Amino acid sequence: MAKLLRQMDEFAIDHIMLSGIPVAKKWDENEPKRPRYYAGDDANAYWYSATDVLIADAYRQLTPEQQERFHPFLSGFNPNDKNADAHVRRMLELDPGLWQGIGEIFTRHDDLTALIHGDAPRANNEALARVYRLAAEYDLPVMLHSNITSKRERNPLYLEELEESLEKHPKTRFIWAHAGTSMELHRHQEKLEFLLPTLTRLLETYPNLYIDLSWTVLEPYLLDAGGKPDAGWVKLVKRYPARFMLGSDVVGSFDKVGQTLRAFVPFLDALPEDVAMQVARDNFLSILPKKRQREIAD
Incomplete structure (x- = not known):
């Protein structure tokens, strides 16, 4: 956290x-080396609820003044399990006011989808519908990773899964992670x-859809090759x-957060100043819980 604050x-x-x-x-019994990334070997991945415990612990290490700058989202649940909303509710009740959103929820996510134990998660399944209703009840935004297509299909193969969720849950604010793109999609298809x-x-x-412009959207979409x-x-x-916001999508190490976000400056400079500040x-x-917005304003 000290590195991130710097x-x-x-x-x-x-x-x-x-x-x-x-x-x-998973570090599988048959793998000689601990994997550093999900694509490092053929072993499975599994849903990991302790991730939220680690986030809450990191947040509590901050001073009250530092905490004002951080907005923790809760993500450690199985989106295929209809018990998920009950788990999320328990977590919200254990730490009232700590969690300010839900996500990033993983659904369609390149090869990771196939590596996770169990069925492929979909944005429009019943388990997540229950989570979306809970999010609306608690006034929490939902950040959703749902790839718009697969590595091979040159059409919006999975768009219906996102769109059905938007239509059926108009009171839930959705942040679409990376606008449905990923680096793996770019490797195979370049530009959609x-x-x-x-x-x-x-x-x-x-009107309940917001777009996360993280690094996989920066190129080749926001900026051309030049x-x-x-x-x-x-x-x-x-x-x-x-309806747009910046994201770093930096994982595990924070020494490049600033450099990653500074890469958006040419695009922000092309916008009117007030719009650039909004983005x-x-x-x-503006999409955080209303109570949290009032605290920031005060």
Whole structure:
């Protein structure tokens, strides 16, 4: 946390959304080396509830003044288990006021989906529907990782899973992690040409949808190969200035948080100043629970 705070101070990062990884990678009996990443070997991954315990412990190490800058999200549950909402409720009741959102929930997530024990999680299954209703009850935003397609299909193969969730849960605020993209998708397909028109339609149709512009969206979407802002994306963000937010997606090590976020500056500079500030900070704060928003304002 000390390293993260130094990065925040050095790079003028006012607020941080903090969450754990909801799965852990198994070190299988047949693997000679501890895996550092889910794709490191063929062993499975499993849902890991202790991730929230670690996040809560890290948050409690901060001073009250430092805690004002951090916004913990709860993620350690199995999205295929209809007991998930009961677990989330227990966690919220154990630490009243600590958790300010739910997620990042993993559903469609490249090869990781196939490596996780059990069925492939879907954004529109009954277990998550129960979590979404709980999120609306507690006024919590939900950050959802749901890839828009697979590595091979050049069409929005899994879009229906997200869209059904948006339609059936209009009182739940959804942050779509990385706008449905991932680095693995980019490795196989480079640029998804249908992404921009799809986002345009979704934002027009569902006022409860917000878009996380993390590093997998930066290139090749927000900036072209020469580092120039894409006119279509600039136009879309200006059309929906309250619906986009920056994310670092930095995992495990915080020494590059500032550098990762600074890479967005050319795109932010292409926006009007007030819109750039909304995207860089204010939009995220605006979807936190209303009680937390009042505390920030005070």
